[in-house]
Amino acid sequence: MIARLSGILAETGADHAVIDVNGVGYLAYASARTLSAIGPVGGSVLLLTEMQVREDAITLFGFGSASERDWFRLLTGVxxxxxxxxxxxxxxxxxxxxxxxxxxxxxxxxxxxxxVGPKLAQRIAMELKDKAGGVAPGPGGATALPQGSAAADALSALANLGFRPAEAAAAVSAASDELGPEVGLDALVRLALRKAAR
Incomplete structure (x- = not known):
């Protein structure tokens, strides 16, 4: 199972990105929101991923935030x-x-x-109504984190401490909003830990 990709953005298309990880290009399908936030070709990027294995294909999907990935998992369960x-x-x-x-x-x-037609929309709303509470609210949209950014490093630090991805993403997002974009890693991790522990 491939859980995330960290490398250089080699190319993007209408519905996918290719991430070069040590010379191997991984094609990951992604939402328009993630693709618009991913940054320029040639830049470093970190994408969370979900791999689907089917009889006829192995497909990788990429996400800019843990909450987007969690929602993808819920949606594909319908x-x-x-x-x-x-x-x-x-x-x-x-x-x-x-x-x-x-x-x-x-x-x-x-x-x-x-x-998505009316019947499918109704099924999604009905089936996910009780499950939606388990997904931590994310930032306003997907935020594909540039590799080496304080937020990406803080997310990794919380994940290494055993926090679930959705919890870590929500805590780092809240801490980033409070402290601003120029915050250092230490301060960001300290505040994110306090928020995650609440």
Whole structure:
């Protein structure tokens, strides 16, 4: 199982990115939100990933945040929602909007995504209503973290301390919002740990 990719962004397409990890190019399908946040070709990048193994294909999906990946897992657990449809939903709704749409049963909002008709939107809203509470709210959208950034390093530090990815992402996001973009790693990790422990 490939859980994340850290390397150089080799290329991007309409629905995917290729990450060069020590000379091996990994193609990861991603939401429009993640692709727009990933940075320029040639830059360092860290993507969280989910690998789907099927009889006829092995497909890698990339995410800019743990909350986006968690929502992808929930969405693909609904009958009729494959990886591409889940990415289409995450392209038009950020994780907070999706959470609100499901909590309020707003089928029309979910159906804005390509490939999602009214019946499928209703099934998603019904099946995920009780499960949505388990996903930590993320930042306003996907935030593909540049490798070596304080936020990426803080996320890694919390993960190494045993925090679940969604908990770590929520704590680091909240700490980053409070301290600002120029914060150092030590201060960010200290505040993120306090927020995660609450």
């Amino acid at each position: 009958q009729g929602v494959g990886g591409r449809v889940a990415l289409a939903i995450l392209s038009v709704l950020d994780t907070n909007e999706l959470s609100r749409a499901i909590a309020s049963g707003d089928k029309a909002m979910i159906a804005r995504a390509n490939g």
